[in-house]
Amino acid sequence: MSISLQQISKSFGNFSALEDISLDIPGGSLVGLLGPSGSGKTTLLRIIAGLERADRGRVLFDGQDVTRLPVQKRRVGFVFQQYALFRHMTVFDNVGFGLRMLPRAERPSREARRARIMELLAMVQLDHLASRYPSQLSGGQRQRVALARALAVKPSVLLLDEPFGALDAKVRKELRRWLRHLHEQMAVTSVFVTHDQEEAMEVSDQVVVMSQGHIEQIGSPRTVYEEPASRFVFDFLGHINALSGRYQDGRWENGDAWLQLPGNGCPHGNLTFYLRPHEATLARTPAADAHLPVQVDELSVFGATVKLELSPRGWQAEALEVELPREEFLALAPERKQALFLRPRHLQSITADGGLGPVLDMQG
Amino acid sequence: MTASQLFFTRHPVLPGFTLSFGLSVLFIGLVILLPLSALFLYTSDLGWQEYWSIVSNPRVVATYRITLAAAFWASLINAALGLLLAWVLVRYRFPGRRLMDSLVDLPFALPTAVAGITLSTLFASNGWLGQGFDWFGIKIAYAFPGIVIAMSFTSLPFVVRAVQPVLEDLGPEYEEAAHTLGATQGQAFRHVVLPHLRPALLTGTALAFIRSLGEFGAVIFIAGNLPFETEITSLMIFVRLQEYDYPAATAIASVVLLASLVLLFGVQWLQGRYLTRLRGG
Numbered sequence: 295m296s297i298s299l300q301q302i303s304k305s306f307g308n309f310s311a312l313e314d315i316s317l318d319i320p321g322g323s324l325v326g327l328l329g330p331s332g333s334g335k336t337t338l339l340r341i342i343a344g345l346e347r348a349d350r351g352r353v354l355f356d357g358q359d360v361t362r363l364p365v366q367k368r369r370v371g372f373v374f375q376q377y378a379l380f381r382h383m384t385v386f387d388n389v390g391f392g393l394r395m396l397p398r399a400e401r402p403s404r405e406a407r408r409a410r411i412m413e414l415l416a417m418v419q420l421d422h423l424a425s426r427y428p429s430q431l432s433g434g435q436r437q438r439v440a441l442a443r444a445l446a447v448k449p450s451v452l453l454l455d456e457p458f459g460a461l462d463a464k465v466r467k468e469l470r471r472w473l474r475h476l477h478e479q480m481a482v483t484s485v486f487v488t489h490d491q492e493e494a495m496e497v498s499d500q501v502v503v504m505s506q507g508h509i510e511q512i513g514s515p516r517t518v519y520e521e522p523a524s525r526f527v528f529d530f531l532g533h534i535n536a537l538s539g540r541y542q543d544g545r546w547e548n549g550d551a552w553l554q555l556p557g558n559g560c561p562h563g564n565l566t567f568y569l570r571p572h573e574a575t576l577a578r579t580p581a582a583d584a585h586l587p588v589q590v591d592e593l594s595v596f597g598a599t600v601k602l603e604l605s606p607r608g609w610q611a612e613a614l615e616v617e618l619p620r621e622e623f624l625a626l627a628p629e630r631k632q633a634l635f636l637r638p639r640h641l642q643s644i645t646a647d648g649g650l651g652p653v654l655d656m657q658g
Numbered sequence: 659m660t661a662s663q664l665f666f667t668r669h670p671v672l673p674g675f676t677l678s679f680g681l682s683v684l685f686i687g688l689v690i691l692l693p694l695s696a697l698f699l700y701t702s703d704l705g706w707q708e709y710w711s712i713v714s715n716p717r718v719v720a721t722y723r724i725t726l727a728a729a730f731w732a733s734l735i736n737a738a739l740g741l742l743l744a745w746v747l748v749r750y751r752f753p754g755r756r757l758m759d760s761l762v763d764l765p766f767a768l769p770t771a772v773a774g775i776t777l778s779t780l781f782a783s784n785g786w787l788g789q790g791f792d793w794f795g796i797k798i799a800y801a802f803p804g805i806v807i808a809m810s811f812t813s814l815p816f817v818v819r820a821v822q823p824v825l826e827d828l829g830p831e832y833e834e835a836a837h838t839l840g841a842t843q844g845q846a847f848r849h850v851v852l853p854h855l856r857p858a859l860l861t862g863t864a865l866a867f868i869r870s871l872g873e874f875g876a877v878i879f880i881a882g883n884l885p886f887e888t889e890i891t892s893l894m895i896f897v898r899l900q901e902y903d904y905p906a907a908t909a910i911a912s913v914v915l916l917a918s919l920v921l922l923f924g925v926q927w928l929q930g931r932y933l934t935r936l937r938g939g
Binding site: 343345364365366369370371372374376378380381382383391392394395396443444446447 | 829831832834835836837838839840841842845849850853854856
């Protein structure tokens with residue numbers, strides 16, 4: 295079932311949580327609403343569910359206006375951040391709750407309900423814990439019970455509020471993959487909220503990046519990462535190094551550091567460059583068009599890429615981070631405290647007013 | 659339990675255990691256990707035959723019936739009203755909420771006799787509220803309904819204060835979860851909220867009931883105290899005391915005490931059983 299939001303606005307008192315949000319979610323897709331806390335993503339999810347009512351705007355499910363339809367009638371599965379499992383019911387009863395609440399005419403027989411519940415519990419691999427109480431389960435297990443409970447009534451839309459927020463890193467990774475897998479099996483339109491970029495990138499078909507009640511960008515994980523539409527998106531997705539300085543007549547300067555950038559259309563004055571950790575390399579000598587002296591502070595040598603923390607020598611910048619492929623790292627063999635030069639390959643300029651300027655390809 | 663645990667030879671980690679434990683035991687002994695044993699000591703002057711004839715005297719038995727019935731109705735009213743009050747205090751934000759919250763404790767703070775006199779003045783057939791009821795031919799003060807009202811007044815805080823924290827703990831997301839699963843407001847309340855509150859509600863109501871069984875000050879002013887009609891057990895004890903019939907007074911008191919203790923332990927047991935289920939283990 296496709297979801298369409300049209301000019302949704304919502305405020306709480308003086309605080310404007312959502313401003314004029316329009317969004318189309320195609321049927322069967324898995325969409326991640328990504329943003330920092332306070333960006334309005336949870337409010338948007340609750341408006342889709344019908345738990346919150348928008349001040350203005352319309353919500354359509356498959357073209358049908360459901361703006362005024364109460365939550366009970368919307369047939370949405372909602373997984374709460376803290377799961378909200380009913381503590382006084384067993385896992386079995388929790389999952390069966392939605393089926394028991396159906397009007398008598400639609401309610402399946404006891405045996406049919408039992409079969410459906412056990413089928414769902416088998417799907418979330420918890421059939422052996424059916425008679426336990428929520429308090430006797432681990433966080434990951436509770437999460438899966440909450441999911442099974444939401445799916446029991448065959449919802450047309452599945453909504454998840456920070457589904458992995460309360461779990462530890464390892465369980466979280468496992469569940470992510472599992473959710474992706476589950477979605478492929480069931481093909482129910484799903485929307486989840488997260489503040490974790492990695493999670494949004496790994497799980498979703500489409501990412502909706504939000505900040506301060508606005509949508510910053512909608513696109514596939516690859517698009518929003520490689521072609522960020524705004525400074526915010528660039529900043530929010532992954533680690534960035536910010537190099538700020540002054541630009542004049544083809545030359546950017548910050549203390550001892552300089553970049554030679556002839557005729558690239560950058561405005562004069564204060565100019566910042568964003569540099570992703572993997573879009574630069576290190577060398578013992580400066581490049582012809584980039585002189586960025588740095589010192590190695592920390593090395594972490596695990597994995598296919600090696601992460602180096604650097605500090606600028608003779609110029610001003612926040613701690614810098616660079617990721618090198620393992621071969622490159624071995625060839626260079628840098629050591630702690632060693633003086634090196636940073637050679638950017640790809641720079642995103644940010645103008646003084648905070649907008650995105652031209653993208654520069656350097657010699658590297 | 660091993661002997662070492664039983665006799666505290668394994669010293670607790672926190673300091674001050676000996677002193678604080680000693681003081682607690684002394685206090686409980688002096689204020690609670692000593693008077694209780696004195697009560698049973700007095701009672702033990704009586705033989706079983708005498709004891710039985712005192713506690714099964716028709717007039718005394720009538721007071722049991724009246725007290726139990728009034729306490730039952732009072733706790734029932736309090737269970738409903740207390741739940742409503744706790745609900746309003748926890749779930750809604752309105753001007754005067756704090757004032758309302760502190761007013762709930764008033765029955766504890768007010769001398770019960772003052773409450774009794776005030777209530778009887780209000781509900782007397784010529785009082786502000788009593789007039790209205792009198793018009794419909796309903797007698798409240800100096801009749802059975804008066805006892806119920808006095809009892810529910812003095813024991814209302816028990817229910818509110820028992821339910822309130824549990825309700826605060828139960829965030830709105832549980833009801834929301836029920837709603838997303840198709841439950842109506844009523845269904846969400848019946849199947850989700852009420853079961854969560856049940857142990858607290860039960861404890862609060864039971865405490866209110868126990869308190870009502872022993873209530874004296876508030877009731878005697880409004881009850882009218884007619885033997886076989888509006889006489890409560892605690893008044894019966896008082897009457898026997900005034901007749902200098904101490905053994906009889908203590909005998910009746912022991913019945914009240916026994917009933918209260920049995921109820922208290924019963925509630926504790928039920929609650930413990932329920933909590934282990936909620937908290938796991």
